Amino acid sequence: MIEYRNLRVALLGGGSVGAQVARLLLEQKDELASRVGAGLELIGIAVRDVDAERTVDLPRELFTTDAESLILGADVVIELIGGIEPARSYILLAINSGADVVTANKALLAAHGPELFEAADKVGAQLNYEAAVAGAIPIVRPLRDSLAGDQVNRILGIVNGTTNFILDRMDTEGSSLEEALAVATELGYAEADPTADIGGYDAAQKAALLASLAFHTTVPLESVYREGITKVTAQQIESARKAGFVIKLLAICERLVHPETGVEGVSARVYPAFVHRSHPLASVHGANNAVFVEAEAAGSLMFYGAGAGGVQTASAVLGDLVSLARRHVVGGPGFAASNHADLPVFEIGSVTTRYAITLEVTDEPGVLATIASVFSDHGVSLAQVEQSMTPASTGTASHEAVPSTATLVIGTHEATEAALAATVASLAANSVVTNVASVLRVEGA
């Protein structure tokens, strides 16, 4: 049997994921060597401060602040710094100096993926990124390889654990968003600045990566429509529950035909949506993630697991590392980004979906007919309407008669975002509507 020399592995970043990757590389040295057919030698960990406290006890001599020298001496570079710079420059340096790269950096890939994949392709380097897409859930290889002979039509993903924890808690405990966020922060599920999570930015980056993979088309981050969960109220969750739904922040990647031009294209978008309780995604609780894939031949598939966490994400990083190292040993190139399909990426206005709209209206004869005609004027047809009385405001100290109001919860059939936006604008301007309380999409039918 041929003996291969050890592969020199450089780690950039010593945070929660980096420390776990280092620990597993050291602890499972022999097992990993037998899987790869060559040793994986951790030659160093580049950090900003070698004396910073780590979550795992690691040999001090591994740490260095000189990332560039470390990269230049490595066969494989694992980038776990996050953010755009210096991560981007380090990865390019690694690729151009002949190393292969593993990264978990979704922000960087969503913003600069094409540049990095092109650089890797040019020199035949491998660039693996399983941990960037859905944490520990294996989704890159299933989409890229297992479904390589199929056509993905739609992906509905719960790809952000923080927001799923918050929405799940609001649903199960009846908490407000603020209360649920406070618990998430206390339990370590939310960061001090939760904007990236609750604003939907993290999910949008993952949507761009998932759509690019699924549709063999470069989907830039700028073309991903994004709404976070900041406007989701306890009342919306309650009314979703009454109607048999749960509200989830979804990353949606869809193959569709443009409603006006008839051109085939794709859409990627992130927003909180109604999901029926019978849908498999409705049972994804806590900080877990899941990616629901609808494929032409395979039908519906779901991939479920932990979306984040240091040791869980380290599993995906090591899987990438072992796959890539095996290629070193057995030869043959890795697999570059697949973008041969190159479909147009549509804006949100061209997307068709269903809506759940909650209106507060004056309670007088003819209101329902007025509302219904606003919808039909914009070509949006109604699937169901539920009306409930709202107690008149108790804030009025006067004894004058206050007009009583009613709450209408309206479910529509499929309509374009454009038609819906026009409908909502008309509703808001109509004198019988006192408040457009909530507009949410319905997905996963």
Add this chain to the structure above:
Amino acid sequence: MIEYRNLRVALLGGGSVGAQVARLLLEQKDELASRVGAGLELIGIAVRDVDAERTVDLPRELFTTDAESLILGADVVIELIGGIEPARSYILLAINSGADVVTANKALLAAHGPELFEAADKVGAQLNYEAAVAGAIPIVRPLRDSLAGDQVNRILGIVNGTTNFILDRMDTEGSSLEEALAVATELGYAEADPTADIGGYDAAQKAALLASLAFHTTVPLESVYREGITKVTAQQIESARKAGFVIKLLAICERLVHPETGVEGVSARVYPAFVHRSHPLASVHGANNAVFVEAEAAGSLMFYGAGAGGVQTASAVLGDLVSLARRHVVGGPGFAASNHADLPVFEIGSVTTRYAITLEVTDEPGVLATIASVFSDHGVSLAQVEQSMTPASTGTASHEAVPSTATLVIGTHEATEAALAATVASLAANSVVTNVASVLRVEGA
């Protein structure tokens, strides 16, 4: 850009999966060529009777009864005949004549996998088998590649759609096994001879393949313990429901330490088991399949989808074909069976699990103490006991006093199969026990 010649693809078998594979190969010719970087030319379909009716309309000139000539002219052979012979000989012929192979044949792989993988390895041929393990669910690449840097500790799989349909129907409709089987047969979920499914043979083959993949250890079919669902009663399902459980036929692959020798090894087994309703596997309904994986670093993962069906299985076959064809184009060998870990495979007697035991006992003072001491004599400790009165048999026409009986449902803590078997034997021989009504394992805690 280099132009590659077309790859010649031979199909063996024109049944429901084969016909769908042929259709997709013909319909998606251009799309597949752009994914592979070379054309995939279907050169023929070997069948027993060229005039047999097909589920899909395909060009008659593709059909042949001369499988061997077809194989000898092919770059890739797709084997969808099923069974052991002639499938085994055809695959060996293909490998030895320089072709790569895709197969969906779980029976063959479970029985002769090592021989076939060795033959492929010897000549550097690829042998892909995603469709053999869990139908359309991508599980081979996640286990082999994505989790390559992790350690799988346990797999709980619902890997047989027919039995899941039957058990789900018994649970939701209160049907008997016979009634549910009749519906499954009527809907096409069960075959005319349902033995392979309800006897657990199909699930046992898949358990052998899953365990081999997960543990890098050859797990022969003979070492898979197997019980089917034939003895599952409506009453068991009902008592599981009352306790908050559902009964599922599980394929279980587990890494464990031998209770006596302390040696690390693995176990593969198939039996109907109690699964708590809060477990993700409990929500797998109808004929769907799911594979729940517990890994050291990644934590809990679940892969869900259609376990069978012609077009769904065809998706997995085409994914294998495209992956393999890409290797033809970009070079480099495929990936052989991984069995470097070579762990011992333990018999069922060494396995530790929890049990739910239903006993009918005479209703007299001291019975519970007697029963409890039988358990403790065998080192099996009790987690919970529920007692309910059973009406005395109405079959006795006599006016003599009949001793009334009670039903005990006993949940145990973890115990070995050996200890449990001894306990059950002692219980059956004890005069206070009139009937050991049910012994089922509890999994997925």
